[in-house]
Amino acid sequence: MDTNQLWKERFGHHVKMLSRYLRLMFNDHLAFALIFFVAAGAYFYQEWLEGVPDTFPVDWIMAVVLGLLLAHSPVRTFFKEADTVFLLSVENRLGPYIRNGVIYSLIIQGYWLAIFLFVFTPLYLKIYSGTDAQYLLVMLGVLIGVKIINLLAVWFLDKSRERRLHYFDVIVRAAINIMLVYFLVNGELLYVLIATALIIGVAFLNYWNIYQKYSLPWDALIEKEEARLQLFYRLANLSTDVPDLKRKPKKRHGLVNLVTKPINHDQSNTYTYLYFITFIRSGDYFGMYLRLIGLTIFFIFWVPLFWGKLIFAILFLFVTGFQFITIYNHHKTLDWIQLYPVAQHVRKKAVHQLIFLLMLAKVVVVFVLFMFASDLVDAIIYAGVGLAFTLLFENFYVKARIERMS
Template sequence: MDTNQLWKERFQSHIKMVSRYMRLIFNDHLAFAMIFFVAAFAYFYQAWLETVPDTFPVEWIVVGIVGALLTYSPVRTFFKEADTVFLLPVENKLRPYVRNAVIYSFVMQSYWIAIALFALAPLYLQIYDNVSASYILVMIVFALVVKVGNLFATWFMQKTRDIRYHYFDIGIRFVVNGFIMYFLAIGVPYFALIGSLLIIGVCFLNYHNLYKGSTLPWDRLIDQEDAKLQFFYRIANMSTDVPDLKRKPKKRHGLVRLVTGRMPIRRKQTFTYLYAITFIRSGDYFGMYLRLVALALFFVFWVPAFWGKVLFAVLFLFMSGFQFIAIYNHHRTVEWLRLYPVTVDVRRKAVHQLILVIMVVQVVITTIGFVWASDWLNALIYLSIAAAFTVLFEAFYVRGRIRAFKG
C-alpha cells in the first residue's frame, strides 16, 4: 500500500469538502457581517491604542494567547473507522502518512499563530516603542519553530491511554511555551532558547517512554478526528444543511424545567415546546448563543466610543438572530413530526417566537452592560435602537427566510 498516495487522496477529499461548505457559509449575509466586524474592530482597536497606558501587561497577553496556541497542537490524521481493519496490518508503513499529517497540521496551525502575533503587534510596539517592527518577524519564526516541537510532543503522547499523562504533558508544555513567549516579548531571546531546549526534552521523553515500541491507539485517534470533523459540521450547520452532522444533545434538566415549566400544554404550543428544548439541549445553539452574548458584552466594555458600543452590540444581535433561523430544519429527518395534527404556520410561529425571545434576552443583558459601562441615558438610547432593530429584523428578515423553507 502506498500510504503517501492515500494521504493525498484523503487530503484532497477533505479540502474539497471544506471549500464546499465555506462557500455556503460565506455566501450569505454572514460574510458581510464578518467583513464589517473586522473593519470596525480594526478602527476601534486603533483608537484604543492611543489611550492604552505604558504599564499595560502586553507580554502576559502574548503569553496567554500565543502560549495556548502553541500548546494546543493536535495532529490531523483524517483516519476513518474502517482504518482499524485496512490500515492496522500496514501500521509500520505509515511513516510517510504521519509525516504529511504533521506537515499539514503545522501549516494550518501556523496561520493562527501568525495572525495572533500580527494582531498583537500594534499593541506590543505601542508599549515597547524601542523595539523595531522586524522583531515581530523574529517572534513569529521562533514561535513556529517551537510549534514543531509541540506537534511532535503531542503526537508521541497519543500512544498512552492514561489521561493523567495527557493533562500533565499539556500543563508542562503550556508553562514552557509561556516561558518562551514571555522572554521573547521582553526582548531576552537567550532565555527563550533555553525554553525551546526544554520542549525538545519533552519530545524526547514522550518518544522514548511512550511512543517507541507501542502501537497506535486507533480508536482514540479516530474519535479525535471525528470530533474535529463534527465541530466543523456544527459551524457549517448554522448556515446550511449538513447531512453528516451527528446530534449529541445534552441533558440540562434544570434549565429545561425553568423554561418549559410554565408553558401551557396546548396543541398550538407543540413546536414552541419542541424548539425551546432543542435550543437548550443542543450544543450547537445554546453554546453559540452564550458566546455571542459574551462577545457583545466584551465589546460594550472595551470600545471607548458610545456609538462603537452600539455598533458592536447590534452586530452581535444580528448574528444571534441570523444563526438560529437554522433551528427550523433541525428535526427535518424526523418523519414522525409530520404526523403532528398542527399546521405549518404553527411551526413557523414557534421559530418566530424563539428568535424573538433570545434576541430580547440579549438586548436586556447588553442594556445592563451599557448601564455599567456608560450611563442610564446611553443605555436607554441603545435599548430603543436594539428594540427597533429586533422588531424589524424578526418581522421582515426572519419571516422571509422561514417562508423560503420547505415543509
C-alpha cells in the same frame, strides 16, 4: 499500499468538504457582517492604542495567548473507522502519511499563530517602541519552530491511552510555552533557548517512553478525528444544513424545566415546546448564544465611543438572530415529526417566537450592562434601537428566510 497517495486522496476530499461548507457559511449577509466587524474592530483598536498606558502588560497577554496556541497542537490524520481493518497491516509504513499530517497541521496552526501575532503587533510596538519591527519576523520564526516541536510531542504521546498523562503533558507544555513567549517578547534569548530545550526534552521523553513502546491506538485516534470533524460540522450547521452532523443532546433538566414550565401543553404549542427544548439541550445553540452575549459585553466595555458600542451591540444582535434561523430544520431528518397533526404555520410561528425571545432577552441583558459601560441615557437609546431592530428583523428577514427554507 501507497500511503502517500492515500493521504493525497483524503486531503483532497477534506478540502472539497471544507470549501463546500465554507462557501455556504459565508454567504448572504453574514460575510458582510464579518467584514464590517473586522473593519470596525481595527478602527477602534487603533483608537484604543492612542490612550494605552506604557505599563500595559502586553508581554503577559501575548505570552498567555500565543503560549496556549503553541500548547494546543493536535495532529490531523483523517483516519476513518475502516482504517482499523485496512491500515492496521501497514502501520509500519505510515511514515509518509503521518509526516503529511504533521505538515498540514503545522500550516493551519502556524497560520493562526501568524494572525494573532499580527493582531498584537501594533500594541507590542506601542509598548516596546524601541524594538526593531524586523524582530517580529524572528519571533514568528521561533514560534513556528516551537510549534513543530509541540506537534511532535503531542503525536508521540498520542500512542498513550492514559488520560492523566495527557492532562499532565498539556499543563507542563503550556507552562513552558507561556514562559518561552514571555522571554521572547522581552528579548531574553538565552531563556528562550532554555525553554526551547525543555520543550525538546518533553518531546524526547514522549518519544522514548511512549512512542517507541506502543502501537497506534486506532480507536482513540479515530475518535479524536471524528470529534474534530463534528466540531466543524456543528459550526457549519449554524448557517446551513449538515447531513453528516451527529447530534448529542445534553440533559440540562433544570434549564429545561425553567423554560418549559410557562408553556401550556396543548396542540398549538407543540413546536414551541419542541424548539425551546432543542435550544436548551443542544450544545450548539445554547453555547453559541452565551458566547455571543459574552462577546457583546466585551465590546461594549472595550469600545470607547458610544456609537461604536451601539454598532457592535446591534451587529451581534443581528448575528444572534441570524444564527438561530437554522433551528427550523434541526429535526429535518426525523420522519416522525412530520406525523404531528399540527399545521406548518404553527411550526413557523414557534421559530419566530423563539428567535424573538432570544433577541429580546439579549437586549435586556445588554441594556443593564450598558448602564455600567456608559450611562442610563445611552442604555435607553440602545434599548430603543435594539427593540426596533428586533421587530424589523424578526418580521421581515426571519420571515423571508423561513419561507425559503420551507
